Amino acid sequence: MDKLKKWLSDTIDGKKKFPTNKIQDNKFNKKNNYQKLNIKNNHKKNFSSKNKFKIMPLGGLNEVGKNCTILEYGDDIVVIDAGMQFPEEDMLGIDFVIPDFSYLEQNKKKIKALIITHGHLDHIGAIPHFLQKFPSVPIYATKLTRGIAMKRIEEFSLKANFQEINPEKDQLNFGNFNISFFRVNHSISDGVGLFIKTPNGNIVHTGDFKFDFCPADGVKTDFSRLAEIGKERIDVLFSDSTNAQKPGFCISEKKVGQALEEVIQNAKGRLIIASFSSLISRLQQIINFAAKNNRKVFISGRSMINNLEIASKLGFLKVPRGILKKLSPKIDELPPKEVLILTTGSQGESMSALSRISFGSHAKIKIQKGDTVIFSSSPIPGNERPITNIINNLFRLGAHVITNDAMDVHASGHAYQEDLKLMFSLMKPRHIAPIHGEFFMRMAHSDMLTKEFDLKENQVVILENGSILEIDKGFVKKSKKKLPVNLIMVDGLGMGDTASRVLRDRKIMSENGVIIVMFRAFEKSKRLLGNPDVISRGFIYMKESKKVAFETSISGKKAFEEAVKKNPHINLKDLKNEIYKTLRTFIRKKLNREPMIIPLVVFI
C-alpha cells in the first residue's frame, strides 16, 4: 500500500510524469520498415496493387475475448490487438487462453506492427505472449492504452518498443498499408477505431465502441471525422456485435453518474462501490461525488490501484487533494457517512477484496449494519453464481446491496442496435462483417442490419476465428482455407502445455477422484506379496468405507493373478491394463462411479 501513498503524494504534487525510462522508444525505428507520418493521403505513391488484401481474425469471433486480427498485404503484416480470454468452464485449472500465433510465427519477418485499440484485457492481455515470440515488433497505442499495456508487460518482466499515437493526427504507413484512427466511446477512455487503406481495398475496424453523446470523460465522438471516412469507399465494415441483440441506444455514462450520485447523496452509512478497475471515467465520477458529499475514498484491489495510478499519471484522472486515503483499520474511526470504498471484485472473483468482505474475512473492512454496497457493473456471463453468493452474504451481514437490476448504476461499453445502425449509416460500407462476440451475437447483428437496411445476402460476411477474408479489386471473398486457431491455454506460468488429455484427466478426477491400487510382487515368480494397497483421493471417504477398499483390493488381486496365470510372461504395461479393466468394471458395478484408476506394480 506504500505504492498508493507515494502515488497519492506524487499526484497531488503534480510532479509525476510517465516513467519513460522503461520504454525504449525508438530502438527499432531503423530496423523496421515503417514510418510514422503526420501527413494525410500520402500512401498512394509507389504502392503495389498486385496483392490481395487479407483480413484474418485469430480470435474474438467465437467468444468475447482474445481479440486479435491479422491484416496482410504482400510482404506486410499488421496485427490489431493481442487479447486474452478467460477460460470456459470445462477448462479446469486454466488461467487464461491466448490466440494461436502460429501463422504469425511462420511469417515473422512480415510483421510490421501491433496496433492496440484500447486497454482492456481481451485486447491487451496476450501482448506479453506476443512479445515473447516477436520481441522487436513495435506496438502502437494511444496514451492511456499504452500506459495500461506497459504495466502488464512489466508484470511479465518484458520490454517493448511502444509508440504513442495521436488519433486526431497520426497516420501510420507500413508498406502498402495506410492506417488512420477515429476516437470511440467505450467503457475505458482513449479507445480508437481504425481506417485501413490498401491499394486493393479499404476497411474500417470499429474496435469496441458505443456512441455516448454525454461521455463522462468529455471526449465526444468526432462525427465529422467519421463522416469524412464514410465518404471514402469502405469495402468492409468490421463492427462490434457484443450487444447486437439489445434494442435502442446504449445508456450514457452521464446517466449512470446521475444514478450513482443519487445513491451517494442519500446513503446514510458507508458506501462500498464495486466496479471495473479500467472504467476510469466511472471512477472519476464516483471520486467527484464523494468529494462533493464530503466522503473520503479508500481504494481496494491491486488492479484498481494500478489503473488509478496510471490514469492519474497520464492525466486521465483528477483527484481532489486529500480525498484518496490509504486503506487501514483507521477507516473505522471515520463516521460512516464520510467513507466510500472503491473496490474490484464485481465479477465475484473468489480472491477479490469484495469476496473476502462478503465472507467476513477481509482484514480491514468489516460490513456494518447500514452499509450500502453498489455493484456498478453487470455480470459477465458465467459469473452469475459467484456474484449472487456474494450478494447473499452481504445482505446476511447487514448491508444493503444495489445492483444494475434495480438502478442504472452501470452502462455497457458496447453499441446497442441503434448505435450499430448509426455506425453503419455513417460508414455506408459495401459489406458488413460483424465481429467481437459469440456467434449468436454476430448473427443478431447481421439479421438486424439486413432487415433494417435491406442488405443482400452477399453483403454480410460471417467470419470465424481463422477465416481468411480476401479483398481484391473490390471483390470481397471468404477463402476456403483457414488459419490454425488452436486454443492456447495458459496455466500458471506454463503456456500451451495443458493438452486435452490432461484436461480430460482433470475432469474425471474433479467428478470422481482417483484410486491408486499398489501391488507388490516378486519379480521372477510374479507372485503377490500380500493384498494390494488401495489409496484414494476425492473418491469416497475410504476411512468410512473400509469394506469398499477391501473389496477393491481383492478385485485387483484377482485381476493380477488371473492375468499372470493366463500369460506368465505378461509385460508390465499389459498387466496394468488388465488390472485397470477389471477394477473399472468392478467399481462401476459396485458404486456406479468412474474415478481415475491407477494400478501401480512394484517388483521386488
Added chain:
Amino acid sequence: MDKLKKWLSDTIDGKKKFPTNKIQDNKFNKKNNYQKLNIKNNHKKNFSSKNKFKIMPLGGLNEVGKNCTILEYGDDIVVIDAGMQFPEEDMLGIDFVIPDFSYLEQNKKKIKALIITHGHLDHIGAIPHFLQKFPSVPIYATKLTRGIAMKRIEEFSLKANFQEINPEKDQLNFGNFNISFFRVNHSISDGVGLFIKTPNGNIVHTGDFKFDFCPADGVKTDFSRLAEIGKERIDVLFSDSTNAQKPGFCISEKKVGQALEEVIQNAKGRLIIASFSSLISRLQQIINFAAKNNRKVFISGRSMINNLEIASKLGFLKVPRGILKKLSPKIDELPPKEVLILTTGSQGESMSALSRISFGSHAKIKIQKGDTVIFSSSPIPGNERPITNIINNLFRLGAHVITNDAMDVHASGHAYQEDLKLMFSLMKPRHIAPIHGEFFMRMAHSDMLTKEFDLKENQVVILENGSILEIDKGFVKKSKKKLPVNLIMVDGLGMGDTASRVLRDRKIMSENGVIIVMFRAFEKSKRLLGNPDVISRGFIYMKESKKVAFETSISGKKAFEEAVKKNPHINLKDLKNEIYKTLRTFIRKKLNREPMIIPLVVFI
C-alpha cells in the same frame, strides 16, 4: 419409444386409468394416527394448547431447491415437501443435494404425514430418500402431483402410501394440526398452498405460486377461498420470494401462448421447441397450436415422455388423435412445415437431446437450414454458459433461434411484486416470513412489503434453513436454537458419503491434477532402491516434460534421504509428510502449480 406408442394408443382409446395396483393405498391407515375428513372446522375438540407450534424449514431458504419444512406441535410432526437441489459449482461430481433429515430421524415416531405442494423436483426430488428413512409415513398430494411423484418413487424401486387430496374439499387432521388447501397457479398444474391451524396459532404456506387470471389450464385462483382464509387470524404468512425483485405482475401463460402461436403460425420450416417437461399446460398449448397449423408433434427426452404420459392418463392433457408421433428417421420424410419437435434440454444439460442436436450428434434429428428453435424457458442461474453454447451451435448449423429475451415465449411460475402484494392483502397476516429463494430474494420480498404496507420490523421474520420459528399464544418468536442442516450430497448411488475433504481434493485435482511419487526402500536400512518413480495425471504432459519428472524424482529422493538421516527411526506417516512438504515447495517454486501430491513408500 414403444412406451410412447403404447401410451398414444391407450390415450386415444381413452381406456387408460392410473395404475392403482402399484399404490398400496390404505395399508398404513390404521397404524398411523391421522384421519382424512371432508368436514370443516372439526379440529377444535380435545386439542391441547399447552404446546408451542414450531415451524422449522430444512431447506429452500438459502437456495431455490430442496424445499422441506417441518411443522411440529407436541407429539405431532407434519412435513411439507421433500425436494432436491441441483449442485453448486463447487460441488464437483455431485448429482444433487437433499435436506438433512437428522432431526426427523430423532423424532421418527412423531411424523404423521408428508404433504407435497406440487410436482417439481425441488419439492418432490428427495421423496425417495425420505421414504428410505420413513417408509411408513403417508404422503398427501393432489392428483397430478401424486402421479409425477409416484414415477420418481418407482425409479428408485420404492413403494409409498400415497393419498390423493382434493384441495376444494379435503381437510386433514393430524393430532393438533388441521390442514386445508387452496389451489395456486404455478408453472405446473395442480399445485396447492396450505392453511394450517393449531390451537396455538395459524399459518398460511403459499407453496410456489403466482396469480394468473387467464391460466392455460383453465384452473383459476379461487379468490373467495383465499378471502375466506384471510378472514381468520393468520399469525404468519410464508410466501414465495423467487421473483420478489421483479416489479409488476407475472406474465400470464395465455400471453406466452399467443407469442408461441405467432411463431408456430409464421414459421416456414420445422419447429423445435425446448421447454420444461413439467410445464404441462404450456405443452398442451403447443400441441393445440400444432394441430391447428397441421403440424405433427414429435416428443424427445425421457422426462418429457414420462410427464406427458402421466398428465395424459390423469386427464391433465388432451391430445388430438394422430398428432403425437414417434421420433424416427421418418421425420425427414415429412415436409418441414408439418414438423414440430418438443424437447427437453432448455437448461443446456449436456446429455440432453437438444444439446446433442446442437452438436450434430443426435441420431434422429439433424438441423436443416430454415429450422426454428424456440427456448420456451428462461435460464436457471448458473446455466447461462451451456445454454449460450447450444444457441451458438444451433445458429452455426443454420437454425434460427428464439429465446425469452426476444419474445414472450416464457413466463415464470413465481409471483412478481404485485402478485406478492395481492397475496399479502388477501391474507392480512400478522407476520410475513419470506420463503423459497436465496437470501437476496427474501430480503427483496421483505423490503418491498415493509415499504408498501408500512410494516414494523418485528412483523417480518427472516428465517434460514434450520431456523426454529415458535408460535405461542399469538407470540411469534425465532428460537436461538437451530436444527442441523448439513448439505447431504448425493453422488451416483451413494448418499451423504462425499465429505468436504473429498470435495476439496477433487477441486485440487480438477485444477492441477495429481502427482504420485513412489519410493522403493529396504525396510531395515531405509536405503532407497533407485530413484523414485513419478506418475502424474491431469498435471502437465510428463512425456514432454521428462526434465520436470526427473527433477521431481531427485527432489523427492533428497527429501527421503534427509528425513531418514535426521531421524533413522522416523515412522512412515512422518516420512511421507516430510517428502510431501519438500515436493510441494519444489513444484510450487519450479512450476507455480499446486497439484495433489501423493508420496508412496514401498519397503522391501
